[in-house]
Amino acid sequence: MSTNSQIAFAPLGETVVVPAAASAPTGVQALVYGRLDAQGTGQYRIINNSAFTVFLGVGTTATLATANAVEPIAGNPSPAIVLVPGAVEILRFARTSFFSGLASSASTVYIGQGEVI
Numbered sequence: 001m002s003t004n005s006q007i008a009f010a011p012l013g014e015t016v017v018v019p020a021a022a023s024a025p026t027g028v029q030a031l032v033y034g035r036l037d038a039q040g041t042g043q044y045r046i047i048n049n050s051a052f053t054v055f056l057g058v059g060t061t062a063t064l065a066t067a068n069a070v071e072p073i074a075g076n077p078s079p080a081i082v083l084v085p086g087a088v089e090i091l092r093f094a095r096t097s098f099f100s101g102l103a104s105s106a107s108t109v110y111i112g113q114g115e116v117i
Contacts, residue, residue, distance in 0.1 A: 002022045009045050009090055013113035020054045020069075020101025020109055027057065027065030027098035030111045042095040043115050048083035050107030054081035058093055065098035083109065091117060 014071065016030040032042025043111050048054050057069030057080050072078035080102065 002023070008117060009043070009049060009114055010117045011045070011114040012113050015110050015112045016099075018056075018099045018101055018105040018109040018111055020052075020107040022052070022068035022102070022104060024066045024102040027059060027062035027064070027100040029036045029096065029098045030113055032092075032095035032113045035100050041092050042097075042113055043092050044097075045112040045114060046081075046083065046086040046087070046089045046091060047110040047112075048085060049110055050087050050105075052104065052105050052107045053085065053105045053108055054083040055102040056083055056109060057102070059098050060094060060096070060098070062088055062098045065100040069100040069102040071102060 019025050055071045057065045057077050059065035059078050068079040070078040070080050
């Protein structure tokens with residue numbers, strides 16, 4: 001087993017709720033813990049706590065995050081990150097990122113800031 005599979009995620013901030021709906025709501029900002037400012041990026045633990053697939057939009061502004069929450073279809077790629085029901089992901093984004101979600105029905109995505117140590 002690789003030693004990388006044993007690296008833990010250390011939460012370093014508050015958990016932010018990102019609602020997802022049939023029409024992507026205004027993006028919500030999730031700031032990364034201040035001591036990581038110099039890196040310009042941060043790690044986020046993202047949980048889709050719903051029974052629906054969520055297309056997570058990420059952007060440097062609330063408007064861009066909402067615009068990026070688009071379902072990809074054949075021949076039309078999308079910048080959205082696909083979160084299947086119950087997905088738990090750890091991803092890296094700009095430390096001042098905004099998030100929004102598109103889903104077929106009201107859904108909740110939780111985002112916690114931190115770092116893999």
